[in-house]
Amino acid sequence: MTTSENARKRKWLWRWRNNPLRRRDDIVEAWIVLAVWAVVAVGGTVSGLMTAHAALDVFAHQRADRxxxxxxxxxxxxxxxxxxxxxxxxxxxxxxxxxxxxxxxxxxxxxxxxxxxxxxxxxxxxxxxxxxxAPPTTEEATIESGSLGIAAAASFAGLAFGTGAVVRWRLERRRIDQWGLEWELVGPQWGHKTG
Known part of the structure; x- marks a missing residue:
């Protein structure tokens, strides 16, 4: 692994490494990001496949019925x-x-x-x-069910990313409020002259 790849990996995984500047909220945010990606990968795949299979069943029923x-x-x-x-x-x-x-x-x-x-x-x-x-042909049904499956997976992923973004935004607001409280405690001490 090259030096730049190693540095990129360290930068990307900084929340998981032991670091004296790492806060509890940083760990929580790292778990949130991991959970969102897992939900998107698994849930998006499942919702897309279920939608595509359901659409194929509906189109097959239409071809049989009509x-x-x-x-x-x-x-x-x-x-x-x-x-x-x-x-x-x-x-x-x-x-x-x-x-x-x-x-x-x-x-x-x-x-x-x-x-x-x-x-x-x-x-x-x-x-x-x-x-x-007229019912869709097998080829038309396959294309349309694939499109519906992709749309369902994208919608699910958008919902999961949106939820994760809202949770991370709330976490960021809490962090900023904590910094404000800490600054109110520390800030006045900076005005004193040291001997």
Whole structure:
């Protein structure tokens, strides 16, 4: 180990070494920092993994529950006019479809522009026969659950760091108050001349 690395290590671990200037609050602060990092490492990992697994389960349930059916357009879908900001390729319109139990339902969904009434379009329905969005593909579910897991881990880490920062700030305030009390005792003695 080089001299600069050794000096950096000593500087970083100064609260843990025996030192006549080390106060009780320095030891408490060192334990707080260690505890915060341990909570972030373990808790952040656990919360991120749990969130990602829960999201994967929800997406798998959506893929199992939702199915595509053919619906019939009830109205013509006019082509969109180009407006400020561009045009859209899909428009909201009324459709009719059959539920898994054989009942006919109507609802509104997005379909491609330029279709005529009576045209067949694919729509997604849930297990109760309600219109719903298409479930995410396996790849989309993996990416989204990973993103949710990272967000959960980051949120947990932020909460732990914030809590640690508040505790350290309170400790610092207490230290400053103690220094003020000590200075009130020692300060007046400095005004005296020594013989």
């Amino acid at each position: 199915q595509t059916v053919r619906a019939v357009l009830l109205d013509d879908v006019r082509r969109a006019t180009v407006a400020r900001g561009g045009s859209t390729d899909r428009r909201m319109t009324s459709v009719s479809w059959m539920t898994p139990e054989g009942a006919t339902r109507t609802g509104r969904t997005l379909v491609d522009n330029g279709l005529k009434a009576g045209a067949h379009v694919p729509v997604w329905q849930d297990g109760q026969g309600r219109l719903t969005a």
